[in-house]
Amino acid sequence: MNSIWEVIDKAETGPYMEERDFDLKVVAKKCRELVKEYEIRFDPNEIVTTDDSMADDVYEAGMRLALEAGIYCINTKRIIKFDESEIKEGILSAPKELVIGQGRDSRVLYARGIEDSRRPIICGGQAGAAIPEEWYLPMSISYMKEPLIDMINNGGLAIVEGRKVRTNTPLEIQATRRELTMLREAAARAGRPGISFIAGESSVSVLGDLAIASERYMRPSDAHLVALLNELKTDYDRISKVVNFTEYGAFNVTLVDPIIGGYAGGPEGVAVCFIASFLLGRAMYRSEYHVCHPIHFRYMSTSAVECMWNLNIVGQAMARNAPFIIMGDVWTSAGAGSEMIFYEIGANTITNVVTGTHPLGVSATNGKYPHASGLETRFMAEVAVAAVRSKLNRKGANDLVVKLASEYKDKMGKPDIGRPFPELYDVNRVIPKPEWNALYLSMKKKISELTGLDI
Amino acid sequence: MNHEEILQNLADSVISGDEEKAKDFAKKALEAGIDPLTAINEGLMRGMSQVGDDFSKLKIYLPEVMMAAEAMKAALSILEPAALQKGTGTLKKSKVVIGTITGDIHDIGKNIVAMLLRANGFEVYDLGRDVPIDDLIKKAEEVGADIIAASTLLSTSMPYMEDLISLLKERGLRDKYIVMVGGGPVTREWAASIGADGYGDDGEEAVKVAKELLQRVKGK
Ligand code: B12
Numbered sequence: 001m002n003s004i005w006e007v008i009d010k011a012e013t014g015p016y017m018e019e020r021d022f023d024l025k026v027v028a029k030k031c032r033e034l035v036k037e038y039e040i041r042f043d044p045n046e047i048v049t050t051d052d053s054m055a056d057d058v059y060e061a062g063m064r065l066a067l068e069a070g071i072y073c074i075n076t077k078r079i080i081k082f083d084e085s086e087i088k089e090g091i092l093s094a095p096k097e098l099v100i101g102q103g104r105d106s107r108v109l110y111a112r113g114i115e116d117s118r119r120p121i122i123c124g125g126q127a128g129a130a131i132p133e134e135w136y137l138p139m140s141i142s143y144m145k146e147p148l149i150d151m152i153n154n155g156g157l158a159i160v161e162g163r164k165v166r167t168n169t170p171l172e173i174q175a176t177r178r179e180l181t182m183l184r185e186a187a188a189r190a191g192r193p194g195i196s197f198i199a200g201e202s203s204v205s206v207l208g209d210l211a212i213a214s215e216r217y218m219r220p221s222d223a224h225l226v227a228l229l230n231e232l233k234t235d236y237d238r239i240s241k242v243v244n245f246t247e248y249g250a251f252n253v254t255l256v257d258p259i260i261g262g263y264a265g266g267p268e269g270v271a272v273c274f275i276a277s278f279l280l281g282r283a284m285y286r287s288e289y290h291v292c293h294p295i296h297f298r299y300m301s302t303s304a305v306e307c308m309w310n311l312n313i314v315g316q317a318m319a320r321n322a323p324f325i326i327m328g329d330v331w332t333s334a335g336a337g338s339e340m341i342f343y344e345i346g347a348n349t350i351t352n353v354v355t356g357t358h359p360l361g362v363s364a365t366n367g368k369y370p371h372a373s374g375l376e377t378r379f380m381a382e383v384a385v386a387a388v389r390s391k392l393n394r395k396g397a398n399d400l401v402v403k404l405a406s407e408y409k410d411k412m413g414k415p416d417i418g419r420p421f422p423e424l425y426d427v428n429r430v431i432p433k434p435e436w437n438a439l440y441l442s443m444k445k446k447i448s449e450l451t452g453l454d455i
Numbered sequence: 456m457n458h459e460e461i462l463q464n465l466a467d468s469v470i471s472g473d474e475e476k477a478k479d480f481a482k483k484a485l486e487a488g489i490d491p492l493t494a495i496n497e498g499l500m501r502g503m504s505q506v507g508d509d510f511s512k513l514k515i516y517l518p519e520v521m522m523a524a525e526a527m528k529a530a531l532s533i534l535e536p537a538a539l540q541k542g543t544g545t546l547k548k549s550k551v552v553i554g555t556i557t558g559d560i561h562d563i564g565k566n567i568v569a570m571l572l573r574a575n576g577f578e579v580y581d582l583g584r585d586v587p588i589d590d591l592i593k594k595a596e597e598v599g600a601d602i603i604a605a606s607t608l609l610s611t612s613m614p615y616m617e618d619l620i621s622l623l624k625e626r627g628l629r630d631k632y633i634v635m636v637g638g639g640p641v642t643r644e645w646a647a648s649i650g651a652d653g654y655g656d657d658g659e660e661a662v663k664v665a666k667e668l669l670q671r672v673k674g675k
Contacts, residue, residue: 028518130610130640158610167558167611175611204558204611230563262563265516297563298513298657368640 014078031269034061042267048398059317062275090283102194111323123360124377125154129367142374144190148381156202168205176208180217213248223251254281261297267306289325300366303344315356328357335371335418342443347404354397465498472522477530491538503574548578553604554586561608571658608639
């Protein structure tokens with residue numbers, strides 16, 4: 001038995017270590033050794049892989065890393081260790097199905113399988129981006145109005161009532177509550193009052209999070225993100241968020257985002273680190289579901305070839321060995337209003353739905369600019385549904401993903417960042433402006449032709 | 456072993472992040488009568504610039520760069536005192552105080568910038584993450600820094616960068632330091648709008664800008 005309270009004990013009593021030693025002598029060293037031992041290899045021409053034994057190797061290596069490394073707690077400089085039985089208990093008790101949202105807007109979120117023929121759950125929004133308060137409401141409505149979007153994860157607020165919010169100050173409470181008030185209002189106006197949220201994005205420290213554990217803001221059918229820190233670390237702010245939602249009864253979602261080029265090494269080391277993070281994240285936070293977000297140290301985007309390979313191999317490794325409910329992020333370099341974003345969404349979404357994750361996005365420009373809207377997320381949903389309807393297998397998916405990636409991979413250093421939401425949408429009626437709609441229609445046609453999918 | 460071989464071994468020890476080898480060849484260089492500054496520039500720095508190149512092409516990753524920096528530091532601990540003793544040329548390095556600013560724990564980008572600065576010969580004081588602006592200024596005063604560099608990935612920590620510049624002005628210290636800012640949501644335009652001296656899209660630009668500013672503002 002291992003609850004968040006035992007985890008707190010471990011954070012106070014586990015073995016002591018300097019952070020730098022944990023980064024270099026534990027994570028970096030072990031990831032490298034395991035990649036070598038299991039001969040895990042990334043091939044840019046096989047972004048969606050068909051080799052089941054490689055997926056199993058990645059899983060086994062990740063399990064070993066989880067057992068050998070544990071999680072480093074930054075505040076206490078101690079390692080929170082789990083033994084095999086605790087990790088296995090975390091796997092066995094992980095939900096395979098979950099009802100999220102309320103009433104007519106509720107959905108069953110489930111652990112997706114490889115080449116799964118079920119319709120994926122679509123989570124829409126410019127996850128995590130700082131969105132101006134004047135457009136927060138219409139922008140949120142633009143996602144919730146889309147019938148294909150099942151749940152929402154939008155951005156946060158950096159300005160509230162005209163005041164700049166500084167992290168970990170009283171205004172963070174107001175910003176986080178305002179974010180939730182506006183999301184609730186948007187849900188009502190869009191006619192989706194029960195739609196499930198992943199929210200509280202304005203809560204950078206724990207302050208905002210504590211302030212929204214109330215039916216007025218977050219319902220028990222909603223969720224917040226609790227990150228693992230890079231790599232295999234946590235801190236008291238994260239653990240406090242878990243304690244808050246555990247007692248409140250809403251969902252904890254582990255955000256796992258190892259960096260390709262960071263401590264875990266290249267794409268292969270990151271894949272191993274991902275598995276360890278999911279297993280340890282579950283044992284530690286008792287999260288009901290998880291977010292898979294590989295980061296490319298140069299481009300950030302999950303649509304980078306190395307990142308999509310990670311979504312693929314990690315999704316498959318988990319689906320085969322430890323079926324968790326996992327959302328796969330769709331973060332693009334390009335912004336809404338550009339052509340490039342459609343290729344990125346196409347490749348990233350096909351990868352996710354064929355290899356075991358539900359698409360979450362589109363976080364256009366990686367959340368750097370609020371250049372996003374409901375329309376490109378509709379496209380993400382349409383691609384997801386089309387891929388599943390056409391019974392795309394991994395081999396077929398790979399051909400399409402490689403083809404789509406070749407359209408944008410050389411442009412990632414200088415992407416077309418598109419335009420801000422109010423230039424793309426009529427903000428009063430919350431409908432796409434004619435030019436944006438026309439671009440969407442023409443790109444949809446182009447990508448349907450390129451891929452042969454009926455999008 | 457001739458001089459060129461020793462210098463090559465010094466470069467290799469940095470590239471492979473081998474601390475022991477780096478120290479060993481630093482000693483060998485001195486024994487062979489190589490000028491310590493030559494050993495630094497044509498041995499260690501040559502290795503480091505290779506490391507920087509490989510990292511930017513993702514041939515190697517963060518840990519390798521950190522280990523290279525460690526190896527370089529180890530060799531420098533032998534070569535620098537020797538250079539000082541010999542009084543050859545100036546060893547004075549430009550000093551940078553860097554940190555991820557208040558409220559923000561995103562430190563990977565900052566670590567990369569700090570490392571690349573170090574690899575390019577700067578003396579770097581890295582104060583870590585969630586660093587109050589006060590501490591940045593205090594440290595800069597204490598070590599006589601040339602540059603204060605602040606990093607953030609959070610829009611809600613960007614105002615602290617504005618606070619940093621106001622506080623420097625209020626204390627009459629603004630002209631004493633070059634202020635550089637960077638990190639995810641920070642843009643070139645915004646950096647200019649708050650009156651920062653420099654900005655960098657990535658680690659390489661950060662180094663380039665730091666060097667240019669030093670020359671322009673401080674004549675170094
Ligand atoms: C990794 C990551 C994390 C990790 C950070 C771990 C760590 N040790 O750093 C974790 C999981 C902990 C995390 C947590 C959170 N994150 Co976060 N995170 C990211 C992510 C995915 C990548 C950042 C990264 O490391 N990039 C790689 C490095 C190499 O790039 P970089 O930092 O930009 O650095 C380069 C340049 O900018 C430049 N540079 C950097 N610093 C400096 C300084 C100077 C002086 C100069 C010249 C140049 C320079 O050079 C660097 C090297 O090339 C970004 C997404 C994104 N788009 O960036 C979100 C992101 C930054 N996070 C975000 C958010 C919201 C959060 C959380 C608040 C989530 C939450 N609600 O809990 C928390 C914050 C907690 C806190 N108090 O800080 C948002 C920020 C939105 C905003 N604009 O405010 C982003 C943009 C994602 C999103 N849209 O949701 N995150």
